[in-house]
Amino acid sequence: MGKRIDYYDDPKAPAATSLVPSANAVVVNDRGEILFIQRSDNGNWAIPGGAMDLGESLPETAVRETAEETGVDVVITGLVGIFTDPRHVIHYTSNDEVRQEFSVVFAARPIGGAPTTSAESTEVRWVPRSEVGSLSMDRSMRMRLDHFLAASETPHLG
DSSP states (O other): OOOOOEEEEEEEEEOOOOOOEEEEEBBOOOTEEEEEEEEEOOEEOOSSSSOOOOTTTTHHHHHHHHHHHSSSSEEEEEEEEOOTTTTTTEEEEETEEEEEEEEOEEEEEEEEEOOOTTTTTEEEEEGGGGGGGGGGGHHHHHHHHHHHHTTTTSSSOO
């Protein structure tokens, strides 16, 4: 498996070669904990998510990706924001693809399943909000979570 390398506003970053719609889910359980994966491709912590497949909507993508990466079934409850900053590119070394960021982030709640790792996650766990700041994660993932944690009534648009 290749690595994922995130660049933000970095003059040494490779130029983007693709734009792929993707979705993430901030899943919050009844205790207020947030579902996180530790990514197998870079070791960073992240909320579940991934690329949209043909024939599905972005909310369906968030639900599918969450189940695939974490073993937890969810229902979408709201929109956190749209994150499309062209200064953020992601280099996938397995195929040398460089994607420009394009992620729609949804809020969700669990309705079944249990935290289980996958090929994309080395660890899956519920994290108390007070511990989110101590997790190692990419800048763009931190922005998504910060916007959610700020409890803004307006989704992030950018």
